[in-house]
Amino acid sequence: MDLDFVQKLIEFVSRSPIAELEIERNGVRIRMSRQGVLAQSASQPSPQSGPAAVPAVFTNPASTSPPIARYSIRAPLTGVFYRSGTEGEPPLASVGDMVVEGQKVGVLEAMKTFNVVE
Template sequence: MIVLDLAEIKALMDHMAASNLTDFVYQDGQTTFKLAKKSNLPAATSSVDVRPVAATTQSKKVLKAPLVGVFYTSAAPDEPPFVKVGDVVTVGQTVGVIEAMKMMHEVKAEQAGKVTQVLIGNEQRVGFDDPLFELD
């Protein structure tokens, strides 16, 4: 189940506007979340189709980007990602790297939990507080 607030939806729209991506669809059971960029309109007019989400007793935790830059899932292209779905992370553990102003900055987990979803791809631009990982 996906639970997003308006700020997170806006962040996803901003990512689409800055990329060549024209459609994004997430499906989980009966929940469907779709973003579509209309090619003949400015990106600011992208449409959002969010269907109702049933209430959940479990609250998901989200690890967010601490700064603006390019996100890397591993220390080098030939190395495995710092974390993947199913991994358990601890507070202070490195979960990625963000390149900002030609410097590499480690992204450390501010919360502990099991990674249930990776919300960003390797070498994608991120903004401040953009969601990176979802934890249980």
């Protein structure tokens, strides 16, 4: 993956309505996000600059820190998600928090029924 291709990806993401893009090509993986951090895992050097609309942080796969497991929690139905059990309470969990299996992370309202999301 060359610098020209990466710059075109950055331009594409900054002009499009998508919030996040992840692509892997020839052993190089790039993840771009409008509101979060974008990461590149590759054996090639990272580009020096890009448009200010997409912040960039590049990581080396040979770093000594252990990898962080990331999982998505998917609900079995569609509804309104509430981060706390009742209004005025702090959120049960926030983005980036460490959670364990069975821990309540929110409440999902579907057809006037409230379901705990674990």
